[in-house]
Amino acid sequence: MIRLEGLTKTWPGATGAAVADITLEVPEGTSCALIGPSGSGKTTTLRLVNRLVEPSAGRVLIAGKDALRQDPVRLRRHIGYVIQEVGLFPHRSVAENVATVPGLLGWDATRARARVAEVLEMVGLSPARFADRRPHQLSGGERQRVGVARALAGDPPVLLMDEPFGAVDPLRRRQLQDEVLRLLRQLGKTVLVVTHDVAEAMRLGDAVAVLRDGRLVQHAPPAELLARPADGFVAGFLGTDRALTRLGLFPAGAARREEAAPGPPLPPEATLRDALAEMLARGSRAVPLAEGGAVTLDAILDLAA
Known part of the structure; x- marks a missing residue:
């Protein structure tokens, strides 16, 4: 669990706070995405958690323990x-x-090698x-996977992610999001992630926190945030297409009907937004599902209402 209590950061000489009186809780095993415009305090808030930035006021509690009372180096070794x-x-x-982290934690070579192999397999490498390649021999997506593997190597209960997929090309970004999200849920990590991408925040966060000028404006589950800003x-900030973004939160099967529809079926991981896009592309009012049945336009409208 991560809990921020009145967390504040004011830089020397600044006229206002970069982070102002933020109180926020991320329950154990869940994820929270921080979003907001540039300069809203997202990254500063994240770095206050692992004390790469020291707060001016407030508290950071991790698993009930005050992070400000711990040695910062030791603290960071237990936060990915x-x-x-x-x-x-x-x-x-x-x-x-x-x-890197297993070495800092004093693991013996045999245990460290086994863990390296394990986490590389986890991230699909x-x-x-x-194992023997150098970073310059990897693609952007592969380097990002190695970064995730390194963060997980010490098996930390808490993971902080700052624009983790920003350098990955759009074609691979969603795939990497899905894989990392599946992995983090499987491992039960508590995650705080910063992103400027609203759709990414909705995919990665069990809850989403919107920041403006260093202050917390709203903190809610994605569907609630999109429905009731x-x-x-x-x-x-969420955009005029937030209704479409909301459709992307639900699997296509949520609007399944026991009927037939022509054309190739949607894959199991497809969302209602994907289904609607396929209907528009095919000029139809229904698309079949891989598991049987179909998604219809009327069913999507009923669910959206």
């Missing part, structure tokens, strides 16, 4: 941290990069193919 630039050591192999700022 993934950033957009990945930050891999260029002169080290993939295996050596992933083994074969140890036999990738707290004010005009939140509504404007």
Whole structure:
């Protein structure tokens, strides 16, 4: 569990706070996405959790323990941290990069090697193919996977992610989002993630926190946030297509009907937004599902209402 209580950060010489009196809780085993415009305090808030930035006031509690009363170096060894630039050591192999935290924790070589192989497999990188490569020999998506593997190597209960997929091309971004989300849910990690992408926040967060000028404006589950923005700022930031974004939160099977429809079926992971897009592309009012039955336009409208 992560709990922020009145968390505040004011930089020396600044006229206002970069983060102002934020109180927020992320229950154990869940994820919260921080969104907001540039300069809203998202990354500063994230770095206050692992004390890369020291707060001016307030508290950070992790599993009920006050992070400000712990040694910051020891604290960070038990918090995974993934950033957009990945930050891999260029002169080290993939295996050596992933083994960084286990080494700092004093694990013996046999245990560390086994854990490196395990987490590389978790993120879809074969140890036999990738362990000895250097970062410059990897694609952007592969480097990001190594960054996630490194963050998970010490088996931390808490994971912080700062624009983790920002450097990945759009074609691979959604796939990587899905894979990481599946992995984190399987492992039961408590996750705080910063993103500027509203759709990504809705996919990754069990809850979403909207920040403006360092203050928390709204904190709610994705569907509630999209359906009932707290004010005009939140509504404007989420965009005029938030109804379509909301459809992307539900699996296509949520609007399943026992009827037939022509054409190729939607894959099991398809959302209602995907189904609607297929209807528009095919010029039809229904598309079949891989598990049987079909999604109809009327069913989507009923569910949206």
